[in-house]
Amino acid sequence: MSGLISVRDLRVSFGDREVVRGVDIAVAPGETLALVGESGSGKSVTARALLGLTGPGAAVTASQLDIDGRDLRAASEREWRGVRGSRVGLVSQDALVSLDPLRPIGREIADTLRIHTRLSPSARTERVLEVLREVGMPDPEVRIAQRAGELSGGQRQRALIASALALRPPLLVADEPTTALDVTVQARILDLLGSVTANGTGLVLISHDLAVVARVADRIAVMSDGRIVETGTVDEVLGAARAQQTRRLIAAIPSGRPRGSRLRPVDAAGVIETRPRPTAERTVREETDPTSPILDVRGVSKAYPRRGTEPLVAVDDVSLSIRPGETLGLVGESGSGKSTLARIALALTAPDRGEVVVDGESWSTLRESKRRARRHLMGAIYQDALSSFDPRLTTGQILADALLVAGVRDGGGRRARELLDSVGLPSAVLARRPARLSGGQRQRVSIARALATSPRLLLCDEPVSALDVGVQATVLDLLDDLQREHGLALLFISHDLGVVRHMSDRIAVMHAGRLVETGDAEAVFAAPQHPYTQLLLEATPTLPQSGR
Amino acid sequence: MTDLSFRAAEQQAPVVDEQRADDRASGRGAGSRRRFRIGAGEALAGAYLIAAVVAAVAPGLLSPVDPLAISPSQAFSPPSLADPAVTLLGTDESGRSILSRIIHGAGPSLLIGASATAIGLLLGAALGLFAGLSGRVVDFAVNRLLEVLFALPGLLLALFLIVIVGPGVVTTTLAVGLSTAPGYARIIRGQVLAIRRSGYIEAATVLGVSPVRRLIRHMLPNTAGPLLALGTLGLGQAIVWASALSYLGLGAVPPSPEWGAMLAAGRIYLTTAWWMSVMPGLAIVLTAMSATALGRGVQRRVRAL
Structure with missing residues (x-):
């Protein structure tokens, strides 16, 4: 040769x-x-x-x-x-x-x-x-x-x-x-x-x-x-x-895969079930009013002062809302302001202008001591799951701490095991520190921790971008399952259009701090209106249709 | 919904890349087990320190003769095996056994060193935590204060205190403790600030954990590890400083056997009876070295945790 x-x-x-x-x-x-x-x-x-x-x-x-x-x-x-x-x-x-x-x-x-x-x-x-x-x-x-x-x-x-x-x-x-x-x-x-x-x-x-x-x-x-x-x-x-x-x-590969279809085989034989499950199958919590938004971001802006030049406007007059049980996908490239928006939604950063309302009541304007009692409504998972865990603590201690916040004294670790089970991890993980787990397992632990307080909304900031496609697929499937089971609303933030398309009911596209397009996921993908959305869509790698 | 297949998907493979990344992240794996093994240097340092502590607690066990017993006929004997109980490390101007005096001196020397370190660490930790946890104004003020203290040499600070309070063992201990505190304070403040900005504190905030619990559960324990390591490292330094003050005649007073004081007493006979200064000097150096060697070991292991 x-x-x-x-x-x-x-x-x-x-x-x-x-x-x-x-x-x-x-x-x-x-x-x-x-x-x-x-x-x-x-x-x-x-x-x-x-x-x-x-x-x-x-x-x-x-x-x-x-x-x-x-x-x-x-x-x-x-x-x-x-x-x-x-x-x-x-x-x-x-x-x-x-x-x-x-x-x-x-x-x-x-x-x-x-x-x-x-x-x-x-x-x-x-x-x-x-x-x-x-x-x-x-x-x-x-x-x-x-x-x-x-x-x-x-x-x-x-x-x-x-x-x-x-x-x-x-x-x-x-x-x-x-x-x-x-x-x-x-x-x-x-x-x-x-x-x-x-x-x-x-x-x-x-x-x-x-x-x-x-x-x-x-x-x-x-x-x-x-x-x-x-x-x-x-x-x-x-x-x-x-x-x-x-x-x-x-x-x-999630791009181009209909919402609700699994990315990983369900049965042991390895037969890939790609039929989408109807959205209507999802659980809706009885106590919730499906029409009033769980998260309402109203005209929020945030600028950071810079030395010598004018301030950097990270988020510029952004409004969006998420209804209970739905997924809003927030797409944008690095520097588009989506992470700042996430921090504002989590009330880690105060907006310069505008207001965030959670479940019909004020959120961003509250004092932290008042807000703490409502924090159980919103869970979060991050791109770098490992750094969100105290390095001294084992998975069991991390989950017990989160349960304590929710008012559950979990003496025997029964609830912790249930949480791990719901994210598909064996209870042997309890005794291990996250540093000893694989990337996918860590993200599952962070999801389990977020679920400990039974949140209504889960904010996911680039949850799978550090994982490779195979592990990414299992984590995305898990999030979809949990949403069906618990009626969770998801704010799904990612730079990956393919992932967002697969996960979202509605989509919001951010560019240079502004929301340039929002709409029904399929409508946005079928006929993107803003030139930036078109550019993003064109650049996203997809498999040739013959591969389907 | 617990679906076995995706569990299998993550567990089946010998996850080479990821596992190796994990090992790097946590500093574990085959290499770290090696790091947790005790080296020959650490074993020697440990053995020496154990002996020093035994000497401090029960000097009678190790010392062959009374450290204050005068024997004019044996004055200025060089180190020899002639009468090992008395002359192994030589004798001083009154014929007292240097070996016995070093063994009996371990107590006061180590006590001064350990208490001074404890004082320095406690003060430093309090100041560092205060600065790191408070707002910007307090942090700024504490930082300027620390800078002023840094500008003065530690020994000068100690002398200053002794001038005001008067010499003595307690003053020496206090003085050394006070003058080491700014160093600890600065390191602890940095550590606290880093932890405050860390992902896990943010995650705890989002979860709704109260500030007090964040402090007790995350900030303090994660600061304590490095603190312990700093303390063991500082012990050697404190002993040297306390000895230096005694040498200047500001600490323990002769004829009580304290290493720094012995060093000072030998200084006028340095040309004729070098062992009077060199032997207690060696004891100081070996103690400081051993404490530092162990301190480094502790620090490395704490970091790997």
Whole structure:
């Protein structure tokens, strides 16, 4: 096989645990291979093995490991250093971590040139500018002297791609290159990666999201449990998935899935039940008046003073309301003000103007000591569940504390076990600290804690954006179940339009502090009125219709 | 609704990436078990401190002879094995056993060090908590006060107090405690501010937990861990400072066997009988080192929790 990479029977183990168990990979010039799988499937370790970056604790073996015509099976660290950068470039997930915050990005990019070539400093600068232009960096002459902190997320990712491309390596490995980015930025970075391969560069793209890779990949290899379970062209894999793991990955993608349909198989046989359950099945609490809103945000504004310039208007005259038992999806990109709005709704930040009313009574204007008695009405879960737990406490103590607020003395831990059960966690979790749980389990614990006070409204601030699609699907299904069971209203905040569409009855779109569009979820998606909503919708990765 | 399949979905896989992230987040896993094992240095430091504490509590158990017993014929004996009970670490100008005096001096020295540290920590904690929990005005005022105290060298502050109150063991202890308090206060204030802004305090607020309970349940316990570590680290420093004051003749008074006072007493014979100063000096240095080594160990383990 003649190609950029040809790897046969690659195995990587840490101690006695084998995490990559016999993987074959081949990439031809100009080809994009997507390695897709849930976290723990071994895809990142496989990609790192292609760069000799598996770390000191790993044992890597292969019957063939050729990269750009060189056999690297027994390569020393020194030989790998010659390969990295010049033959294989790496684009990692978090550009803010990967770039030195104290150095201008131009110097950062020039590093590879300095190490691998004999170019003069001025020639290096020339090349850096050239490659910055190639990756579509706006104003490269200005950016070259700026530090990572002065660039936007998309620009940082472009700088990182530029540093990987500086030596024109024939192969690029991109590990979740767009996971941390807003959808519109993600779309542009994906386009950029697509154009890089046009001149013959091979690309290995690692992602947990099939919808993302469908856009740029030529071939897809689905990994599960250290093996490639399915491989083929995009149409083959998405159109006629053979492996069960692939079908699960496809089913887990929420975008375009009707409201109420499950993202995860219900029965043990793994048959994916995609029939939406009618909304009318949902429980409505008797004591509630379904017409009066549980949360009413009235003309709220909030500005933060800035030194030297005029104040930053984070939220600008926003009004919205949520009726009992319904889900309002709030979408917006980072910096759109949706998190500030969430803090105002939770009365953690006081609005400059306007008022928040909860269940028909004043909320934002109350003194905190008065409001505390009504706080049980509103629960919240956050993006970073771990930091919302006291690191000293076990899950059991955390739930007991929350129950105490609700006035329940939970001596034997019976209520705590019930709460865990309702979020699908075994009671063994009670004795463990959240730091020892997986990301999905942590989010379930935080949901259980929020349910302890029997809230009427659950505010979810980016609850699944730190989770990969598989875990995301189970958490979204759980939220939907809980809403049906308890008649919960949800304020679901996310930058991911696909997730919001799947979860919401109504949708509100925020842009630069203003609410630019609100309406019935399906109506907004079918015929978006505001140009910004149209832009967002266009940028959201979806599977081709054949994949359905 | 408890549906087994999605539980299985999260548990089935050997969740490599996520598990490793968890390990990093919590500082655990294989590497941390190693961190909880006691190293050789820590074992030595611990053994030394235990011996020092035994000497402080029951000096008669360890010391072979009376620390005040005068034996003019054996004055200025260098360290030797001739009469080990008396001369192992040498004798002083009156022929008293330095070894016995060091053992009997452990009590006053450690007591001064420990009480001074406790005073410093309590004062510092009170001030730090007060600043961290109050509004901006109080915090500003406390901070300026701390800056003024920082500008004065700690020893000078202690001397100042002694000038006002008069020398003695109690004054020395108070003085050392007072002069270490600003350092503790500043560290505790930072810790309190960080916890106040943390996600779990916010989550507790949203849940409707009262401020008093937030303080008792979250703020205090999370401040206490680092406080304990700081205390063990500070013990060594306090002993050195107390000895320094005694050396200046402002603390314990001879002939009572206190390490700093012994150090001072040997100073005029330094050229002829070096052991009179060096031996108690070694005791001070070893105690401070051991306390610091253990303090670091405690600090590291507290952080990993």
